[in-house]
Amino acid sequence: MPLNIFQDKDGLPRIILTEPKGSSAEVLLYGGQIISWKNHRKEELLFMSSKANKKQHKAIRGGISACLARFGDLSSLEQHGFARNRMWSLDRDPSPLPPLDNQSSVDLILKSTEVDLKTPCSFEFRLRISLNAGKLILIPRVRNTANKAFSFSFTLCNYLSVSDISEVRIEGLETLDYFDNLLNRSRFTEQADALTFDGEMDRVYLHSPTKIAIIDHEKKRTFVLQKKGMPDAVVWNPWGKKAKAIPDLGDDDYKIMMCVNSAAIDTPILLKPSEEWMGYQELSTVSSSYCSGQLDPRKVLYGFH
Template sequence: MVDRANRPSALNAPSAAAPGPQVDISGSGASSKVTATLPSGESVEVLLYGATVTSWKSDGGKAENLWVSEKAALDGSKAVRGGIPVVFPVFGPPPKDGHPTSSLPQHGFGRTSRWEFLGKSTSEDALDSSSVKLDFGLYTSGLTEDARKAWPFDFGLVYSVTLSKDSLQTVINVRNEGESSFEFQFLLHTYFKIQDISKVSINGLLGVEYIDKVLNASTHQQSDASLTITGEVDRVYASIPQDTTTILESGTPRFDVVRDNLSDTVVWNPWIEKAKAMGDFSPDDGYKNMICVEVGAVKGWQKLEKGEVFEGGQTIKSLL
């Protein structure tokens, strides 16, 4: 064989020993969960009940970013208090005006249904093991009989949770698989773990109108560049012009919450009395260590005709 002077160099095949993301399924029944861990130590846990993210650790696995109540039900008996519950197809108490969601419980059935684990996928680059995507599905056939009666539409949901070294992306895909149109709302009810609520501020909402549920659902406008928490807060900020909301601790950015095709954000902290009144909120002073910044489409309704698809979500960046 003639030796060519300019033959292409051999490709470096990935080492068989090179570690990739690990995905494990544990538990049984309603307590089943999927855990993904990157070679660098970052991890995410998703309970199949509600497809609820119950843990997200960054910084090599040393920093837990989500708050979960010590009394949270993780056995499928009720919605999880903490993590990232999926709110669908109605936000808050359903309207009482005969709307198709009127017979549903508060926050709908997404967070209280058992989802299917559809599998994992990693980066297309075989040498890149820095992210892993987990997909979960919920369909009409997976609902309880009561839920199907209360909301008799044919739909399909695919919820994708993508873990990267410094971020977590959570995206919902909603498809109308029936003959008639339907309306829905959607929210990712994210509980962020923080060190001290008195030192937390939230930027990115200046000038935005909000509905203040603490003040009889009256409408106001955010007049300060930084929102600080000094008591119970329950606000729906609608039609936010910029995509990123930043949570700061002691003036230092801690999380960037980047919305994708979602225009609304809810900010919630129960404060002292409400925290004590909730049986699954623990410890009583846990309100000091959490803040909910929840992206969604909750002002009005999203409408899907037959065969149409809606997709929206968030990317949370840990800024440690």
């Protein structure tokens, strides 16, 4: 499908993806960031901060963005990511990925530069974003173009729109070990049958399943996150006190958002010269009733469509 590219009122080049069922996605070339994903009912599925700074040279808080960092940099994931602060280009040669005839998609590329001291090494970072009915698919690829190996950590940061954070539950992370970034990365084992929120949370769940369900009871909607090549999952919500301290986040925004991120953090991704790493993330939504209780885990958490 042809791409619709235009500059918005902030002067940022923007790509609009649409598909026949009526859903849409908006992608900024700056940061390679997805700032909107709407279903066929025109309901926004991604969260965007009420104080989002849409000026260039600063990542926008919200949507979906890719963070690539030197392995061993254990500072907040929200502070990671030179890729989120660079202008990407359209990738005219996305090989070896095949063209997609039945999906609306865009291929982006970001190449390292000699003057960019924040990059981990010489590389090519490619990102395919594809929109299908009820699905948003991201395929990140990083190729080592240097003559020496390097390692890095990676995350796709997904800001999801929810009705009320206190009414949301996450299924699929039970019994897993996790690092708690609020307690100096102390390691614990998840004891709850499902993850719920009653305060600030910043955790890295290790060796998480290929599918995770985020159930929003009030909206009767479930996000299904499917991922490959990114074994960890990050769950983050700043809650009230921390939200007030974040300049580009509204004081009450924490109530209607959450981050559930696909990540490779605990074990580095190591690339030898000319090697390429590829990940995969698929976000989809299914209807779920407040009265239905847990969804069928065989269908949501383990079954592949």
